[in-house]
Amino acid sequence: MSLNKDCEPEAVTNFREYLRIPTVHPDVDYSKCVEFLLRQAQSLNLPSNIYYMAPGKPIVVITWVGQKPELTSILLNSHMDVVPIYPEYWTFDPFSAHKDEKGNIYARGAQDMKCVGIQYLETIRRYLKNKLVFDRTIHISFVPDEETGGDLGMKIFVNSPEFAALNVGFALDEGLASADDSFSLYYGERTLWHLVVKCTGSPGHGSLLHESTAGEKLQYIINKFMNWREGEKFRLKNSNLKIGDVTSINLTMLNGGCQINVVPPELSVSFDIRLSIELNTEAIEKLIKKWCEEAGEGVTFEFKEKMAFIEPTKINEENPWWITFKEECDKMKLKINKYIFPGATDSRYIRQIGIPALGFSPINNTPILLHDHNEFLNEKTFLDGIDIYYNIIKSLASV
Ligand SMILES: [Zn+2]
Structure with missing residues (x-):
């Protein structure tokens, strides 16, 4: 492990430097971030490409070509x-990457x-240092605007010829x-719907009792949707x-x-x-349509966002990538819990085009603070994560 002048591992210094680049919404300026990543690619002596699916929305891909x-x-x-x-x-200043005495980086x-x-x-840096070579090519992609739905990033990228040329088998x-x-x-991820129900009816004076x-x-x-909600809350609590x-x-x-x-129209x-x-x-959409009909005349619904169902990635013997991932975790004696992601990530676009993808951040014994105040990660947890990726990615690159 190489240490810089403050006796900090180089990986941690790089991490803190990346954190200090304020790629924060709204209107993210990615230029400093791209500069930083290109410098990283140079330091690894690996080629990189920048793709633009939309103006001002760079996608940086650093590539390590495999033996095959x-x-x-x-x-x-x-x-x-x-x-x-x-x-x-x-x-602490959220873009200062302050490290406290416990090694927590905020x-x-x-x-x-x-x-x-x-x-x-840093995992790739270690492989290169240890002079390892693998059969498969590894692409490291850095995409924009995931936090606003990936519409100008991964969503377009996965359907581009540039992405097809990467020949991705697993993500x-x-x-x-x-x-x-x-x-x-x-x-896998749940299917996201944003739905607006419009109710029209007889308008008039607020002192009367109009019909309909x-x-x-x-x-x-509201009753229909909230009763559905109650049922799901019950299921969650009692199972x-x-x-x-x-x-x-x-x-x-x-x-x-x-x-x-004024009674509104x-x-x-x-x-x-x-x-x-x-x-x-489809059955759910039919049910909502039925509720609207039952509610009375002039009740319609409209989707603001209607994600199609996306097949989850298989976590069984049919998927050699999963088998390899799991074997490496077992060797390291990591306790792995498998879940459907509660929110939405860019993985859904990758899965949508039929590429298996696993969502994994090697962070344990840490409060979940994404999108929260005082988000932090301990330096040791961060470094342990590199050890974990080192074993997992090595095996995946040889599947
Ligand atoms: Zn995220």
Whole structure:
């Protein structure tokens, strides 16, 4: 392990330097970040490419060509962007990468997910130093705008000829920290729907009792969705199911009305829904349509976001990548818990085009602080993560 002048491992210094680049939403400026990554590629003596799927949204790919480049490659993916901060709630400047006496490094992106990007690079650096060679090509990708849905990043990239040319056979992407000594592995994601239900009805004076008002219809709709929600809450509480296994339904917006004594002609309600992978999405859509009909005339719904069902990555003997991943974890005696990811990551776009992808951030014994105040990662956990990737990626590159 090489140490810099402050006796800090070079990997940690690189990590902290990356954290100090404020690739923060909104309107992320990626230029400094790209500069940093190109310098990393140079220091590894590896070629890199920058692709633009949209102006100002660079995708940096650093490539280590394998001994048998005709084989499908491994993609090690991470996103460069981070979510905004509320500086007043932070003990240290979130872009200072302050390290306390325990070795905790505080910064936005410490867990989500600049750690992983640097861990990939440092793993490759170690292979090169140890003069290892593998059959498969390894691509390390750094993508923009994951935190705003990947619309101008991975979503377009996976369908581009540039991505096809990478010939990816398997991908690793982000997971979540785990508060105990186990590690969390994610093999699929729920189906995201953003839905708006519009209720129209008879308007009039707020002193009367009109029939068929927008409010009555809205109440019917809200009751249906909230009863569904209650059922899922019950299932979650009274079983071993985790949040990724059930459907989450949240009422997130209410719109309509202009004055308190005027019965409005229209009211609308918005729901954020994450459908369990067990559900038949078509059947659910039919059910919602039925509820709208039952609510009365003039009730319609519209999708603001309608993700199609995406097949989870197989975690059985059919998937040699999973077998290899698991064997290496077993050798290291890592406790791995397998989950469906509760939110959404860029892995869904990779899975959507039929490439198996596992979400894994090698972070245990750490509170889950992604998107939270005082996000941190301990230096030792970070370095242990490189040891873990070292074994896993070595084997994956030889599958
Ligand atoms: Zn993330």
